Amino acid sequence: MSEHGSRALLAHLVGFATVSRDSNLALIEFIAQYLAGHGIEAELLFNDAGDKASLFATLGPDVAGGIVLSGHTDVVPVDGQAWSVPPFEMSEADGRLYGRGTADMKGFIACVLAAVPQLLAKPLRSPVHLAFSYDEEVGCLGVRPMLAALDQRPHKPRLCLIGEPSELQPVLGHKGKLAMRCEVRGLACHSAHAPSGVNAIEYAARLIGHLGDLGEALAAPEHHDTRFDPPYSTVQTGVIHGGRALNIVPAECAFDFEVRTLPGFDAQQVVDGLQTYAEQRLLPRMHAVDPGTGIRLQPLSAYPGLATAADSEAAQLLAYLCGSDAFTTVAFGTEGGLFDEVGIPTVVCGPGSMAQGHKPDEFVTLEQLDGCDAMLKRLADHLHC
Numbered sequence: 001m002s003e004h005g006s007r008a009l010l011a012h013l014v015g016f017a018t019v020s021r022d023s024n025l026a027l028i029e030f031i032a033q034y035l036a037g038h039g040i041e042a043e044l045l046f047n048d049a050g051d052k053a054s055l056f057a058t059l060g061p062d063v064a065g066g067i068v069l070s071g072h073t074d075v076v077p078v079d080g081q082a083w084s085v086p087p088f089e090m091s092e093a094d095g096r097l098y099g100r101g102t103a104d105m106k107g108f109i110a111c112v113l114a115a116v117p118q119l120l121a122k123p124l125r126s127p128v129h130l131a132f133s134y135d136e137e138v139g140c141l142g143v144r145p146m147l148a149a150l151d152q153r154p155h156k157p158r159l160c161l162i163g164e165p166s167e168l169q170p171v172l173g174h175k176g177k178l179a180m181r182c183e184v185r186g187l188a189c190h191s192a193h194a195p196s197g198v199n200a201i202e203y204a205a206r207l208i209g210h211l212g213d214l215g216e217a218l219a220a221p222e223h224h225d226t227r228f229d230p231p232y233s234t235v236q237t238g239v240i241h242g243g244r245a246l247n248i249v250p251a252e253c254a255f256d257f258e259v260r261t262l263p264g265f266d267a268q269q270v271v272d273g274l275q276t277y278a279e280q281r282l283l284p285r286m287h288a289v290d291p292g293t294g295i296r297l298q299p300l301s302a303y304p305g306l307a308t309a310a311d312s313e314a315a316q317l318l319a320y321l322c323g324s325d326a327f328t329t330v331a332f333g334t335e336g337g338l339f340d341e342v343g344i345p346t347v348v349c350g351p352g353s354m355a356q357g358h359k360p361d362e363f364v365t366l367e368q369l370d371g372c373d374a375m376l377k378r379l380a381d382h383l384h385c
């Protein structure tokens with residue numbers, strides 16, 4: 001295995017502990033220097049705090065078209081997880097490479113970097129763009145400024161390949177997600193006089209019950225899209241906080257919920273439905289006791305779904321590259337919907353499995369890494385003059 005093979009590069013990348021809450025600059029600097037060593041100048045886009053950056057670089061002619069190879073450089077934390085190997089030091093056993101991010105998704109980035117010399121070995125007919133983001137794991141945040149910059153360029157890439165772990169299966173879609181927080185402000189009083197107060201927990205419970213009803217309506221068979229599992233949009237409340245003592249009517253309750261949407265379904269419909277219910281059924285009763293009470297809804301994060309057509313150029317190229325047109329979808333989200341929104345058709349295919357992502361002893365197999373190297377070799381052959 002050469003010093004610049006995907007395995008050696010992955011070992012370097014895993015060594016940078018780029019948990020989303022921490023800086024990724026050391027890793028970005030490593031990649032920028034690696035590219036500079038091959039005569040490629042990288043463009044860095046820093047966040048406001050200046051402690052994180054995304055990287056964009058172009059191989060080949062700076063003309064319209066071309067393909068974006070995209071991945072996120074951040075990883076999820078290892079706190080509280082029982083790792084049997086050091087998470088930020090790659091180790092190998094039984095054909096597996098262990099370490100945080102090996103599957104999600106530094107394995108793909110390592111393969112892309114390893115393919116750079118190969119891509120540059122002959123003139124390219126159209127460009128290959130590398131787009132590496134940060135803060136993907138906390139709501140697909142870091143890619144947005146890079147996409148805004150990309151949108152301003154005179155010519156746009158023709159398609160984007162996101163190397164999230166799909167076991168190298170060709171993926172054309174996933175659901176979108178909207179995460180929301182709802183804060184109910186009630187009025188506290190001694191519980192012996194409960195009717196003089198406004199019980200924030202009880203009103204939150206009504207709101208959550210109504211969300212359940214809205215979710216049930218989305219599961220009706222006429223809304224089904226069988227490309228996805230489950231084949232309908234879902235609503236789920238996952239966190240709730242409220243109350244201090246049983247003998248105090250609670251003045252505050254907050255809960256977080258999410259809407260996982262089929263591509264094309266606007267999650268705002270659910271939020272609007274909840275808002276209408278609050279305004280018509282709950283707020284008049286709350287205000288009758290105290291006009292200072294209220295219900296506030298605020299978005300936490302959102303990313304759009306992805307549903308690239310099987311007969312599109314992007315899908316056909318992906319089928320060629322990975323040697324399969326058994327197109328599928330994944331349950332997790334990616335930055336793909338955001339690329340798609342700025343007019344860059346996007347597909348997903350990468351080494352490793354999300355069954356190992358976000359878990360202790362995360363790994364990617366050498367076989368998957370080799371498979372990804374082979375896929376990128378086919379891309380190089382396809383793009384060479």
Ligand SMILES: [Zn+2]
Nearest residue numbers: 072104105164
């Ligand atoms: Zn990922």
